[in-house]
Amino acid sequence: MKVLLIEDEDDIRRVARLSLSRVGGMEVVDAASGVEGVHRAEEESPDAILLDVMMPGLDGPSTLAALRSNPRTASIPVVFLTAKAMPEEKTRLMDLGARGVLTKPFDPVTLPAQLRAALEGR
Amino acid sequence: MRLPPDEAERLEALHSYRILDTPPEEAFDDLVRLASRICGTPMALVSLVDAERQWFKARVGLDVPQTSREVAFCAHALESPRPLIVNDALADERFARNPLVLEDPHIRFYAGAPLLTPRGHSVGTLCVMDHVPRELSVDQIEALEVLSREVLSRLELRRHVMELSRAVESYERGAVERQRVERHQAAQQGATEALAEGLSVEDAIPRVLKAIAEAQSWAYGALWRRDSTAEVLRLAATWSADPEATRTFIESSRAVACTPGVGLPGLVWEAGDMVFLPDLQKDPHFLRAPAALRSGLNQGLGAPVNLGGEVLGVLEFFSHDMEPLDDELRRVLQSLGTQVAQFLERDAADLELRSNDARMRSVIENMLEGLVVVNGRGRIESVNPAAEQIFGYPAWEIVGQPLKLLLPHSVADHAEAFLADAYGRAIGRVTEWEGRRKNGEVFRFELSLYEFLSPDGRLLAGHVRDISDRQRLERMKKEFVATVSHELRTPLTSIRGSLSLLGSGVLGEIPPEAREAVEIAERNTVRLIGLINDILDLERIEAGKVEIHVEPLELATVFERSIEAVRGMADTMHVRLEVEPATARVDGDAERLVQVLVNLLSNAIKFSPRNEVVRVTSRSEPGFVEVRVADHGRGIPDSFKEAIFQRFQQVESSDSRQKGGSGLGLAICKAIVEQHGGTIGVESERGKGSFHFRIPAPGTRLPATP
Known part of the structure; x- marks a missing residue:
């Protein structure tokens, strides 16, 4: 499984990348901004996208909208990664068309499993 | 010697003329000269006979001013209302051996007409004498009687004048007395007015002293007042006709505190009664004699200021020439003493009130909380400086204005409802409200109210504490905490993730001791993240940012x-x-x-x-x-x-x-x-x-x- 990880914080991106690849055994491509993420998604056609919500420039929801507006990326399932764990925030993000919402801080040991669960709609 | 039967009345009548031993008078001198001329005799007298002697008010041809009554022809003349005529003394056995006949002035002839008072008492005679025997014609005798009546009418006139002048004198003395009474009344009235109008001891008492002293023409007056803490009298007020002259005396008075029995004030205090010192220099009780001397004061008078038997003070007066205390002055000073005592009591009570008032005022002026007093009609009665600062109005701009001036526009229209609400909620409690400053800014303040009654009716006093700064600070603090916490969370997430990956061994096996160290680091990172999450959570709940879904x-x-x-x-x-x-x-x-x-x-x-x-x-x-x-x-x-x-x-x-x-x-x-x-x-x-x-x-x- 190929996952595109879009996260502006370098260290968090690296930890998540290690978690997904080394614990989850996934193929990981990453991007450090929303704009880069949109390009990478088009280039790499990943099976899923793990998308940070709070980013400078194009933030998570705007990136999602950009992905949805492009037919080549419109159907790739997107799971948000957010520091705001409030139920209303989760609801808001799901309403934007996300497949799931994972919260930060995440446990890298369980992150791949959480991502899989979200993608399977659990 | 034979005395006339009316001797006592006669003497009384004589003395009533107050004529004996008086200097010669021309009127009488003229009458004896006339008698001597008419009768053709070398000697003539107005002789007045008292108990022991005959004394001559006027005389012609005789050198002695008086003789003993024993030898007097005139003493015989007193016995009859008719003239006594002795044509030849040597031939008359009553006088033949009389020394005045045998020796100088060798009287041989005597004719004396008695001086009869209106009541018929004879006080003496008008008489003529000669050294040779002779006779008087009927006309001459009649003339002598006429002249004797003239002498008496002179005496009567003299008596009337004297009585009149005594009456005038007594009338004049009465006027002096009246003036005296008037002076006392003036003193009384002036002092009473001063006490009625005076606001304080400093203001009223010098006027009282002035009224009393000026009315009596005294130079200086002072009030000594009981010191309530120490049992001494101290100088409280003075008045002086000549302040420059009495300056040193006042200074030395100020330096003295009198205990009972010490000094003039102390003497009065001890006696509870007035004391008059007629000579200050010689009085052993008077301590300020040298200063008094320098100020030209030599007599002193002290009067107690007492109320219900207690001496509250002493009035003292000094002058150069004081009349001794009379009953009237005594009465005036007694009455004024009581009035001054009442005034002192009132003043002491006022002073206490004023000093309480001043203390309260100072507390209110200096307190950090605003104080706004509102009357029953919702108008501002007073504000303290802190309230002026909080609301931005000077006191004169808002006192008397309706309270709504200080409320946000949204509630200003319902100021009455606000008052009722505040009354219900804030009495004796601290509650939060919104106010409006002069510049229009709406701010939050803490209010506690209490109600009190004043002579002007029911008043509400509100303590106002501006909490806008405190709120701003709290908001800033919370924002700061939220920001910092959030900023901490991102790096901690990376640390925790890395440690977790390391500890899980997915990145490769690490030695057991290294694993232990990684676990310690991870555990503490988790704790730190938990703490930050809790802080954020709490701040959000308390800030009302977290809605609960009930x-x-x-x-x-x-x-x-x-x-x-x-x-x-x-x-x-x-x-x-x-x-x-x-x-x-x-x-x-x-x-x-x-x-x-x-x-x-x-x-x-x-x-x-x-x-x-x-x-x-x-x-x-x-x-x-x-x-x-x-x-x-x-x-x-x-x-x-x-x-x-x-x-x-x-x-x-x-x-x-x-x-x-x-x-x-x-x-x-x-x-x-x-x-x-x-x-x-x-x-x-x-x-x-x-x-x-x-x-x-x-x-x-x-x-x-x-």
Whole structure:
């Protein structure tokens, strides 16, 4: 499984990348901004996208909208990664068309499993 | 010697003329000259006969001013109202051996007409004499009688003049007396007016002294007043006709404090009565004699100022030439003494009031809280400087204005309702309100009200504390905490993730000791993240940023989810969980109630000894549902039962290290429960603890208190 990880914080991106690849055994491509993420998604056609919500420039929801507006990326399932764990925030993000919402801080040991669960709609 | 039968009356009549031993008078001299001429005799006299002698008021031809009555021809003439005629003394046995006949002046002839008073008493004679025997014609005798009556009418005239002048004199003396009375009255009146109009001792007493002293023409007056603390009299006020002259005397008076019996004031105090010192220089009691001398004062008078027998002070007066105390002056000074005493008492009471008033005023002026006094009609009666500053108005601009000037426009139109509301809520309590400054800014203030009665009716006093700065600071502090916490969270997430990956071994096996170090680092990172999350959570709840979603709930669901969350922890700690099935329904936010219960359960588990039980029960009471978590931990000391719900309060400071936890869990629980309109509490004794929270039963939930 190929996952595109879009996260502006370098260290968090690296930890998540290690978690997904080394614990989850996934193929990981990453991007450090929303704009880069949109390009990478088009280039790499990943099976899923793990998308940070709070980013400078194009933030998570705007990136999602950009992905949805492009037919080549419109159907790739997107799971948000957010520091705001409030139920209303989760609801808001799901309403934007996300497949799931994972919260930060995440446990890298369980992150791949959480991502899989979200993608399977659990 | 034979005396006339009316001798006593005769002498009285004679003395009433007050003529004896007076100097010669021309009128009488003329009459004796006339008698001598008419009768053709060389000698003539006006002889007045008293008890011992005959004395000559006027005389012609005779050198001696008087002779003894024994030898006097005139003494014989007193016996008859008719003239006594002795034509030849040697031939008359009554006079033949009379020394005046035998010797100088050798009288041979004598004719004397008695001086008869209107009542018929003879006081003497008008007589003519000769050295040779002779006779008088009937005309001459008649002329002598006429002249004698003339002498008497002179005497009578003289007596009338004297009586008149005595009457005039006595009248004049009466006028002096009247003036005296007038002076006393002036003193009395002036002093009474001064006391009635005077506002203070300094103002009234010098006028009183002036009124008394000026009326009596005294030079100086002073009031000595009892010092209430030390039993002495001290100089309280003075008046002087010539201040420059009495300056040194006043100075030396000021330097003296008199105890009873000491000095003029002390003497008066001791006696309780007036004291007159006629000569200050010689008086051993008078201490200020040298100064008095230099000021030209030599007599002194002191009068007590007393009320109900107690001497409150002494009035003293000095001058150069004082009349001694008479009854009238005594009465005046007595009455004024009482009036001054009443004034002093009133003044002392006023002084106390004024000094209390000044103290209160100073407290009000200097207090940091604003004070606004409003009358029953909703108008501002007074404001203190702090209130001026808070509302931005100088006092003169708002005193008398309606209170709505200080309220936001939204409530200003309902100022009466505001007052009623404030009256109901803020009496004796601190409550929060919004006010409006002069520049229009609306700000929050704390208000506590109290009501008091004044002579002007019912007044409300409001203590106003501007809390806008405090609120701004609190807001800034919270924002700061939120920002910092959020900024901390991102790097901590990376650290925790990295450590977790390392510890899991997915990045490759690491030596056991390195693994241990990584685990320590990870555990502490988790704690730190928990702390930051709790801080953020609490701030958000308290700031009202977290809405709770209240819906009807089965309490059982909350129990299930909570137990699920802590079961792993209980297993690890070897603590048993016992849950009584819950049947109640509540109105609440499921997520948040689970958060509360999980928190209470984690605490209970954390502090329970191994193999002990943590019990969760619930019961429905009228109006609320209570959930209880009981453990067999070490318990909570009584002194901590309130504090435990405040931030960072743990029973032992080592708890957060040994047992983990941020110290914010219970504060968060309290915030959540209160947001539900409920309460949280703890009962505990050693070895047993029981936390509970109460949530209003469905349909009874009250709006949360922010």
